[in-house]
Each structure stands twice: as structure tokens, then as C-alpha cells.
Amino acid sequence: MTSYQSELGGGGNVAEELAKGQRAISIAEFFEKNKHMLGFDSGARGLVTAVKEAVDNALDATEEAGILPDLYVEIAEVGDYYRLVIEDNGPGITKAQIPKVFGKLLYGSRFHAREQSRGQQGIGISAAVLYSQLTSGKPAKITSRTQGDADAQYFELIIDTDANEPEISVESTTSWERPHGTRIELEMEANMRARQRLHDYIKHTAVVNPHARIEFREPEEHLKFERATDQLPAETEEIRPHPHGVELGTLIKMLGRTDSYSVSGFLQSEFTRVGQKTADNLLESFRDQHFGREMSWEPPRAGVDADVEARVAEAVNGKGQAATEAFASAVADVLSERSRVAHHELVTVVADAAERTAEETGTAFGETVRENAVAAAWEALTADREADLYRLVDEVTTSRKDDAAVEALARRVATTFANDEDGRDRVTRETLAARVGRAAERTKERDDVSFGDTARENVVEAVWGVSRTVPDDVPPVREVAADRDTASDLLEAMRVTDILSPPTDCLAPITDELLEEGLRKEFDADFYAAATRDAEVHGGDPFVVEAGIAYGGDLKAEGQVEVLRFANRVPLVYQQGACAITTVVKDINWRNYGLDQPGGSGMPNGPAVLMVHVASTNVPFTSESKDAVASVPAIEDEIELALREAARELKRYLNKRRSLERRRHKQDVIAEILPQMAEKLSAVTGRDDLVIEDSLARIMNNVLVEREVGDGRVRVVVNNYSETNADLEVTDILTADPGDLDGAQVVPMDGEWFVKWNPTVPSGDRAVLEYDVNGDADFDISVEGVEAAKLTINA
Ligand SMILES: Nc1ncnc2c1ncn2[C@@H]1O[C@H](COP(=O)(O)OP(=O)(O)OP(=O)(O)O)[C@@H](O)[C@H]1O
Numbered sequence: 159m160t161s162y163q164s165e166l167g168g169g170g171n172v173a174e175e176l177a178k179g180q181r182a183i184s185i186a187e188f189f190e191k192n193k194h195m196l197g198f199d200s201g202a203r204g205l206v207t208a209v210k211e212a213v214d215n216a217l218d219a220t221e222e223a224g225i226l227p228d229l230y231v232e233i234a235e236v237g238d239y240y241r242l243v244i245e246d247n248g249p250g251i252t253k254a255q256i257p258k259v260f261g262k263l264l265y266g267s268r269f270h271a272r273e274q275s276r277g278q279q280g281i282g283i284s285a286a287v288l289y290s291q292l293t294s295g296k297p298a299k300i301t302s303r304t305q306g307d308a309d310a311q312y313f314e315l316i317i318d319t320d321a322n323e324p325e326i327s328v329e330s331t332t333s334w335e336r337p338h339g340t341r342i343e344l345e346m347e348a349n350m351r352a353r354q355r356l357h358d359y360i361k362h363t364a365v366v367n368p369h370a371r372i373e374f375r376e377p378e379e380h381l382k383f384e385r386a387t388d389q390l391p392a393e394t395e396e397i398r399p400h401p402h403g404v405e406l407g408t409l410i411k412m413l414g415r416t417d418s419y420s421v422s423g424f425l426q427s428e429f430t431r432v433g434q435k436t437a438d439n440l441l442e443s444f445r446d447q448h449f450g451r452e453m454s455w456e457p458p459r460a461g462v463d464a465d466v467e468a469r470v471a472e473a474v475n476g477k478g479q480a481a482t483e484a485f486a487s488a489v490a491d492v493l494s495e496r497s498r499v500a501h502h503e504l505v506t507v508v509a510d511a512a513e514r515t516a517e518e519t520g521t522a523f524g525e526t527v528r529e530n531a532v533a534a535a536w537e538a539l540t541a542d543r544e545a546d547l548y549r550l551v552d553e554v555t556t557s558r559k560d561d562a563a564v565e566a567l568a569r570r571v572a573t574t575f576a577n578d579e580d581g582r583d584r585v586t587r588e589t590l591a592a593r594v595g596r597a598a599e600r601t602k603e604r605d606d607v608s609f610g611d612t613a614r615e616n617v618v619e620a621v622w623g624v625s626r627t628v629p630d631d632v633p634p635v636r637e638v639a640a641d642r643d644t645a646s647d648l649l650e651a652m653r654v655t656d657i658l659s660p661p662t663d664c665l666a667p668i669t670d671e672l673l674e675e676g677l678r679k680e681f682d683a684d685f686y687a688a689a690t691r692d693a694e695v696h697g698g699d700p701f702v703v704e705a706g707i708a709y710g711g712d713l714k715a716e717g718q719v720e721v722l723r724f725a726n727r728v729p730l731v732y733q734q735g736a737c738a739i740t741t742v743v744k745d746i747n748w749r750n751y752g753l754d755q756p757g758g759s760g761m762p763n764g765p766a767v768l769m770v771h772v773a774s775t776n777v778p779f780t781s782e783s784k785d786a787v788a789s790v791p792a793i794e795d796e797i798e799l800a801l802r803e804a805a806r807e808l809k810r811y812l813n814k815r816r817s818l819e820r821r822r823h824k825q826d827v828i829a830e831i832l833p834q835m836a837e838k839l840s841a842v843t844g845r846d847d848l849v850i851e852d853s854l855a856r857i858m859n860n861v862l863v864e865r866e867v868g869d870g871r872v873r874v875v876v877n878n879y880s881e882t883n884a885d886l887e888v889t890d891i892l893t894a895d896p897g898d899l900d901g902a903q904v905v906p907m908d909g910e911w912f913v914k915w916n917p918t919v920p921s922g923d924r925a926v927l928e929y930d931v932n933g934d935a936d937f938d939i940s941v942e943g944v945e946a947a948k949l950t951i952n953a
Contacts, residue, residue: 184319184320184321184322185263185264185322186262186263186288186317186318186319186320186321186322187319187320187322189263189281189285189288190288190292190319193285193288193289193292194783195781195782195783196281196282196285196289196782196783197210197285197732197782197783197784197785198285198286198289201293201346201347201348201349201351202348202349202350202351202352203352203732204289204293204346204347204348205233205240205242205346205348205349205350205352205356206352206355206356206359206731206732207285207286207289207783208242208286208289208290208344208346209231209233209242209244209356209359209360210359210728210731211282211283211285211286212231212242212244212283212286212342213229213231213244213359213360213363213372214276214277214282214728215246215276215277215282215283216229216244216245216246216248216340217229217276217363217367217370217727218268218275218276218277219246219248219249219340220246220247220248220249220370221390221391222248222249222275223248223249224390224393225247225248225249226369226370226371226385226388226390227246227247227248227367227369227370227371227372228246228247228370228371229244229245229246229247229370229371229372229373230243230244230245230246230373230375231243231244231360231372231373231374231375232244232374232375232376233350233356233375233376233377234375234376234377235377236345238347239293239294239296239345239346239347239348240345240346240347240348240349240350241343241344241345242290242342242343242344242345242346242348243341243342243343244341244342245336245339245340245341245342246339246340246341247336247337247338247339248338248339248340249304249305249338249339250302250303250304250305250307250310250338250339250340251302251304251340252304253311256300256302256311256313257313257315257324257326258324259283259284260283260284260287260298260300260313260315260324260342261284261287261298261315261316261317261318261323261324261325261326262284262317262322262323262324263280263281263284263285263288263317263322264279264280264281264322265280265284266279266280266281267280268280271396271775272396272397272398272399272664272699272775272776273394273395273396273397273664273775274394274664274665274666274726274773274774274775275394275726276726276727276728278776278777278784279782281782282784283342284317286344287315287316287317287344288317288319289346290344290345290346291316291317293346293347293348294345294346294347296344296345297314297315297316297327297328298313298314298315298316298342298343298344299312299313299314299342299343299344300312300313300314300315300340300341300342300343301332301334301340301341301343302339302340302341303334303336303337303338303339303340304338305337305338306338307338309331309332309333310331310332310333310334310336311329311330311331311332312328312329312330312331312332313326313328313329314326314327314328314329315327350376350377350378353376353378355731355732356376357379357381358729358731359729359731360372360374360381360383361383361680362680362722362724362729363727363728363729364383365676365677365679365680366668366673366676366724366727366729366771367391367727368385368386368387368672368675368676368679369385369386369387369388369389369390369391370383370385371383371384371385386675386679391666391727392663392666393663393666394663394664394665394666395661395663395664396664397430397660397661397663397664397700397775398428398429398430399412399428399429399430399698399699400429400430400431400657400660400695400698400699400700401425401429401431401432401440401652401653401655401657401698402652402653402657402695402698403653403695403696403697403698403699403792404649404652404697404698405697405698406642406645406646406649408697408698409645409648409649409652410639410642410645412424412428413635413638413639413645414639416428416635418635419634419635419636420634420635421441421444421632421633421634421635421638421648422434422437422438422441423635424635425437425440425652429698430660430661431657431658431659431660431661432657436655436657436658439655439656440651440652440655440657441632441651442627443650443651443654443655444632444647444648444651445627445628445630445632446586446587446627446651447586447647447648447650447651448632448633448644448647448648449584449586449628449630450584450585450586450587450589450628451500451584451585451586451587451622451625451626451627451628452500452501452502452582452583452584452625452626452628453500453575453583453584453585453621453624453625454498454499454500454503454624454625454626455498455499455500455539455540455543455546455583456497456498456546457493457494457496457498457499457538457539458538458539458541458542459494465490465538466486466489466490466493466494466535466538466539467486467487467489467490468486469534469535469537469538470485470486470489470490470531470534470535471483471485471486472534473527473530473531473533473534474486474523474527474530474531475527475530477521477523477527478519478521480519481515481519481521484515484518484519485511485512485515485523485531486531488510488511488514488515489507489508489511489531489535492507492510492511493507493535493539498624499539500583500625500626501532501536501581501582501583501584502582502626502628502629503626504532504535504536504539505528505532507535508528508531508532508535509528512527512528512531536581540575540576540583543572543575543576544565544568544569544572545568546572547568547569547571547572547621548564548565548568548569550568550617550620550621550624551564551567551568551571551617551620552564552568553620554613554616554617554619554620555609555613555616555617556613559607559609559613560607562605563601563605563607563609566601566604566605566607567597567598567601567609567617570596570597570600570601571593571594571597571617571621574593574596574597584628585625587618587622590618590621590622590625591614591615591618594614594617594618594621595614598613598614659692659693659694659695659700660693660695660700661700662693662700662702664700664775665693665700665701665702665773665774665775666727666773667690667702667704667771667773668690668704668724668727668771668773669690669704670688670689670690670704670706671688673688673690673704673706673769673771674686674687674688674706676706676769677706677707677708677767677769678708681708681711681712681713681767682711682712682713683708683709683710683711683712683713683765683767684709684710684711685707685708685709685710685711685808685811686706686707686708686709687706687707687804687807687808687811688704688705688706688707688769688804689704689705689706689800689803689804690702690704690800691703691704691796691799691800691803694792694793694796695792696774696778696790696792696793697776697778697790699774699775699776700774700775701772701773701774701775701777701792701793701796702772702773702774702796703770703771703772703773703793703796703797703799703800704770704771704773704800705768705769705770705771705797705800705801705803705804706767706768706769706770706804707766707767707768707769707801707804707805707807707808708766708767708769709764709765709766709767709808709811709812710765710766711765713765713766713767714765715764715765716763717763718761718762718763719753719761719762719763719764719765719766719767719768720766720767720768721734721739721740721743721761721767721768721769721770722767722768722769722770723737723739723740723770723786723787724769724770724771724772725771725772725773725774725777725779725784725787726772726773726774726777727771727773728784730784730785730786730787731785732783732785732786733780733783733785733786734786736780736785736786737780737785737786737787738786738787738788738789738790738793738794738797739770739772739787739797740761741789741794742770742794742797742798742801743761743762743768743770743801744759744760744761745759745798746798746801746802746805747759748762748805750805750809751802751805751806751808751809751812752808752809752812752813753766753808766808768801770797770800770801772787772793772797774793778790778793818945818947821858821947821948822947824858825854825858825947828854828857828858829854832850832853832854832857833850836848836850851864851950851952852864852877852952854950855877855879855950856879858879858948858950859879859880859881859948860879860880860948860949860950861876861877861878861879861880861884861886861919861941861944861948861949861950862876862877862879862950862951862952863875863876863888863939863941863949863950863951863952863953864877864952864953865937865939865952865953867937870930870931870932870933871928871929871930872890872892872896872928872929872930872931872937873926873927873928874888874890874915874926874927874928874939874953875924875925875926875927876888876917876919876924876925876926876927877919877924878919878920878921878922878923878924879922880921880944880948881921882921883918883919883920883921884918884919884921884943884944885916885918885943886915886916886917886918886919886941886942886943886944887914887915887916887941887942887943888914888915888916888917888927888939888940888941889912889913889914889939889940889941889942890912890913890914890927890937890938890939891910891911891912891913891937891938891939891940892910892911892913892931892935892936892937892938893909893910893911893935893936894911894931894932894933894934894935895911895931895932896911896913896929896930896931897929897930899913899929901915901927902914902915902927902929903915913929915927937953939951939953
């Protein structure tokens, strides 16, 4: 580093020297030096990232255009470099846009759109171009043809990193066999050390995009993933942000930009799920946050010392006795009917009484008289705050509390209202909690009685519950935007108001069925389960988490389970350890769900694959390379819930499997002992051999199916020794025609007859299924509706 220290004593101006070297840095220059941030840290990884960026874009573009994707990905060695070609059958890119899309970082169509897409920042493919030009010095070659165009456009370009602008070397038209789509050719320094990851990425992309056809050719292998469905993922709609989870800075920015004058209009036009009713609720909460609520008090009973009527009458001057009395009694009458009255309610009561009295007596009660009347009545209402608060506190604190202590606490809280200069007994919830807290501390110090957190919270809740939201007008948008505290009050109101979950038509989850289907296609296991959660919100963006589990079968039994991570249908290949999905997997106690987990935390072991998909209009990644989901608590919670949902099914399956295994073991033991006992018994008693199948089925509480054949009559006898009713499907396959049968379905097929019954056999009961056959016949029976381990067939 250049040192200016020696110059300090010489009167030189270091800041000015430094200023000479200070200049703006273009984003392209920045990433040229920091390519690892975009996932281009090595040749092996660079290749995976470039493929990923181009394939993600191709899938986004085709889906957006409603086209079933047909992709071709080729990696070939050319001299010292690798050439990467990616072709899609998407809508193509217009001639004017091609240079910017590929030759300018941070240029794209998705950054400002609240809609689920693989691309987010407009940096991916231009970063691949940058990496290729840096390592090979060769330009990117782009061919693109839009629908209906006779020719395709062809460009060769690099990025001018000083300016972050495209530098075009070739611009022409060309013919191309694809009627529409885009072809990208990049040459780069690379290697195939990450072959497995590359294969995994393509394979898993095919799994979660069953509507795509992907052909993948690399130096050693040529793979084709045919499409499994012609169904495109549900079309997504762009949405506005959801009020839950928006951050303060964003809110202030939105307030500054909106054309709305009123906060209600702003909320309704800028956010999703806010209609008139929700906006009203939200404003009510905003008022509570911003102005505080007004405490309401029980009106004094008529005739007592604080008589409202007398006080009001006293406060009125010069209106004549009759009118004054009529007015005072009108006020007192209405108040006496109310259980509680807050200051602004009193103002209305007085105004109404004034209007009515004026109509009846012809005497007008102007502003000053009304104000005096309000002040007088308010004095009467608040004359004994202490007694009122005592009743509230007493109701919500345990009966074990000493009466004097409750009184002391009530008195202290009452004093805070009395001392408040506002005079309307207005208080925010936060201030109220602080006041109750202080009063409780005092009561502890002075009276040695403690009110714990719960008691304090109950008192706050009781007071807040009887306090009234004020009718004041909320400030207009421009005032909210100009004051950080007011904006923060609005934000808090947005957070606490119940608002319908965001619409999910901006998201395209895989769905639990397809997720399970995908796992089945990919993994040979014994058990599969999947769960899709309802949409939630983070930072104003909706998201859905899905999880799937495959277990057993051919899955590797030793070592840790495999975790497949997906974000917006894109497999995440790198940085597993830094991903919120991994963290959540490790934090779950998998022993509860029947998986082995040394030490009770960390990655579980065993023959299982865990799959998690996070779909959102804005997936928060840990870095620009989009390899790992960031630790956002709302998302982590949903990942956990989705995994647990699927894991509960795994647990049920494993429990059942274990109990069946135990049963099978018991049955094996009995099956071994029983014949020996029967033999001994026959020998001792000298009787014929005993039929033991029946006994075995009875001991094991099985369903026993036996066949008896005699004189052309076939009897299939079903004995249900189990403890539950059995809904069975019994199919007898025979080599002779049984003719038409009552209660059974007969289907002839290739010289065989399938006779099918659907009997329901109650627990402890039996069913007899009969038919006739002519001549000899072979039989083969199959029974569905009861697990193999609980079935004994003797037929
Ligand atoms: N194959 C393609 N067909 C049509 N349009 C494309 C294609 N590839 C890229 N685009 C357009 O170019 C834009 C920029 O792509 P880029 O990969 O740089 O960013 P992105 O996909 O929007 O976001 P991210 O940086 O997260 O990948 C896209 O938003 C899209 O509009």
C-alpha cells in the first residue's frame, strides 16, 4: 500500500492524494475480481454454474411462454478449453435485447417481478459470459429466433467490464432449425471433476420438472430425460407485496413513491390481500399504535357524591334553569346506561345531549359550554380511578394476592393516569406496560408483594381490553413517510393485524403428489411420503415449503441420509452446510421418527432421502450464486413443519413395520413349535394327525382363508380371527368355467376365469364363498385388504 505518512509532516494533503485514486467501480469489474460470489470459483464449479444459469433461464423462458421445454445441453472438450452449448425452444430474445441480456450484469426481467421464477437478479447468464471471456478470451456466441421470425439473430459478444456494457464483435442473421428459441455457446477453462454434481443437477432438474425434455451430452456420457407429463406447471401471476413481513426501509420507500394520499388508499393499492375491511382493521390498529387508546371508566352511580348531573349543571352558565337541567340530565342519563365511557365517547355524549336539548328547549349550547360540561363530567367519571382499577386488577390476579397489595398496585396505576398531562387518559400499550411494570416494582419495594410477569401482563391486558381506540384521523401518507416513528407505528399495525395469507397463484409448488412421484422415479425405496405446506410470508414475499422422504429399499443403509435441496424448482448443488435446509434437518430429533441419529442431533443416518423445496417470489439466498437458502426464521419454521409432517408418516410406517416384524417372528416360532406339539399330542392320544393351520391363524389373530372342494362344489371359507373387521378382495383364478355366479364377478381371460368377491367379514365372523366347477380345475387364490403377515391362506 502506498504510504502517505512521510508526507504528513511536509504539509501535503493526504485526503486529496487519496481522492485522486478514488473512483466508481463498475459492477462487472467488481465481479470480475469476485467471481466466486457468483459461483465461478474454479473450473469444475464454473462449468456447473454456467450450465445451471443457462438451463434455469431456458426453463423460465419456456414456461413463461407456455411452451413445453425441450433442452439440449452439450459439454465438449475443444483444445485447452471446454465448450458449453445450451439450446432451448423458448420464445427467443429480441435482437435489441440480446446484447444487454448476455453482455450486461444486473439486467433482467425478474428482479422487480413478485412472481416465482428461477432467475431473480439478472446476473446469472452474463456472469457465465464474463467467466468464459476471462478464462478463454473468447466471445459468447448467441443465436436466438423469436416466434414467427424468418431468420435467427446471431451475435458474438463480450462484456466491457469498465462500463458494464456489451461489446459486439459479430452481428448477423443466420438460419436455424429451431422455429424459435435461444442457443448459447461459451468456451471456458474448465474440467469435469464435478461430473457427479453436474449429473445430479440435470437429473434432479428433470425430477422436479417432469414436463421438461432434457438431452445432456458430455465427453463420456449421453443422457436423455424424456418428459413424464405434458402438463406445464401452474401459470404464476405477479402479485403485490403482502403486509406481513415488509421491512421498515421498504415501507418508507413505498410510502415515498405511492400516488395515494390516504394511508387506507396506499394500503389497498400497494399490497395484496388488503381490501376496504382489512384496511379499516389495519387503521384501527395503526391508531392504537400511533395515538394510543383512551381508558374508559365506569360512570359513578347516580346520587353519589360525584353525581354527574349535578356537576354538569354546575358547569353550565347562563342557559336558564330548565334548559340547564334538561341538558345535564340528558348527559347523566346516557352515561348511566353505559358500563364504561372513554373521553372521546363522553365528548360525543355531550354533543348529542346539547343538540337534543337545543331542539327541545330552543336554547343553544355552544362550544365553550360543551367543553365545560365535558370537563365536569370527566371529573366525575375519573373521581375514583383507583376503585375501578382495583376491580380490574383483582379480577385478573390470583386470589392468593393480598387485598392491600392489589389495592396498592391499583392506586399506583391510577396515579399514572391522574398525573398524565394529556387529560384524556390516552396511553399506548407500550407505555401502559411500562407504567404497570413500574407500579409493580414499587409495590415490591414498598409493600413487599411481587407481581410477576404473567400478573403484570394480565393487568396490562385487562386495562388495554377496556380501553377504546380513538377516532382521530390518521395522518396522510406524506406525513407517515416523513416521520420514521409514525412509519414504524404503521409497520407494527401491519404486523399485528390479521390478514389473509397471500394468494398462491404467484407460486408454483411441485405439489406433494408430484414430489412423491419424483422420488419414486428417482429412488428405489420401500416407503415414500411428501407434504406441501400452506403459503406463508417473509419480507412481504409469499413462500411455500414442501418436503418429501424416501426410505428403505435400495437406498444406502450406511452413513448419512441424502438431502436434496430445491429452490423454485432448481436443485441446489453447492454449499449444503451453509443452507437453512441443512440446519433445520440437523436440528430435528430424528430418533423420534425412527431414524438413527448419533448423539440425538446432527445429520441422521440410514437408508433415507430427504427432499425439501422452497418456492417463493423471492427466495433469500446466502449469496448471489444462489447455492444455499439463508436462515430466515419464518422459512426455517416452515421447513421444519414440512419435514415433520412427512416424518410423522415415516414414523407410522416404521412402527407398523416393526410390529409386523415382531408378529412375523412370533408366527415363525409358533409355526415351528405347533407341529411338534400336535405330533406329540397325536402320539399320546393315539388320534389322527391334528389340522394345525386353523390353530395357528387363531393364535395369531389372523384372517384364515381355506378352500374345500368336493363333488364339483368349491367352498372358499374366510374366518376372521382378527380384532378388526376385514374388507377383502378375494380373487380365485381357475382353469374351468364356473358359469354365472351370484355375488361374484367372473372375468374369463386366456383360458382362465377370475372369480372376484368383495366380502366384509366382521371380527370373529366367517364368510363362505361358493361356486361349482365341472371337471378338474387348478386354483390360485389372491387376497387383498389385509397385510400378508396377518393372513393365513390354506387353499
Ligand atoms: N434462454 C432465454 N430465453 C429467453 N429469455 C432469456 C433467456 N435467458 C435469459 N433471458 C432473459 O434475460 C434476463 C437475464 O438473465 P440472467 O440469467 O442474467 O438473470 P435472471 O435469470 O433474471 O436472474 P439470475 O441472476 O437470478 O439468474 C432474464 O431475466 C430473461 O428475461
